Amino acid sequence: MIITIDGPAGAGKSTVARQLAQRLGFRFLDTGAMYRAVARAAIERKVKLDDQQAVTNLVDDLTIESGEGWIRVNGEDVTNQIRSPEVTSAIRPVADNRAVRTYLSEQQRLVAAAGNIVTEGRDQGSFVFPDADLKIFLNATPHERARRRKEELEQRGNQVSLNDILEQQNQRDKQDASRPIGRLVKADDAIEIISDGLEIEEVINRIVALIPK
Ligand code: DC
DSSP: OEEEEEOOTTSSHHHHHHHHHHHHTOEEEEHHHHHHHHHHHHHHTTOOTTOHHHHHHHHHTOOEEEETTEEEETTEEOTTGGGSHHHHHHHHHHHTOHHHHHHHHHHHHHHHHTSOEEEEESSIIIIIOTTOSEEEEEEOOHHHHHHHHHHHHHHTTOOOOHHHHHHHHHHHHHHHHHOSSSOOOOOTTOEEEEOTTOOHHHHHHHHHHHSOO
């Protein structure tokens, strides 16, 4: 069984997908981490991000493996490195690159072929797994997503204004929605859940209730 969870940054996809997978005894796939891993490799190897061919050549040379809470590129564990702001700001040309998307989509299908999975990202229900058993589009209002992000940053000791977060978030939303391929779009047969005012547990309960028997 394949359950896809797509949605914008900050809607709570990772937490929900991870805990849902745990509850069901399924594996969990964080596809954003894969795009981040390619972006991080591009930075490391000083690949010019706006040179499409160079990014294509780079991905041909990468082997990405991931599991519960870890990701490796050519054998090197990059789990922590991929979360840096530098990587986040390098993602756009990587996620827009056709060869990168083709390679990562194939990898994602291979991982899913091994058994039950909850997979989260932007294009899982719309493009990578059009025949998924259950497709969720997890959303929240921009203000709520930014508020959560601020709380998360504060817990890590970082103070950032809500306006700054909202501005960055708008930027990412625009990038995600305007990508030439693999853009963030709700699949026709996806069920939208708006998580404003809902505890994680409630979101998970709703999803579990939607799983086909
Ligand atoms: O979920 P995240 O923020 O870790 O994802 C990082 C970036 O990767 C995000 O800005 C968009 C891109 N991405 C994508 O294009 N397709 C996916 N399936 C997952 C992520």
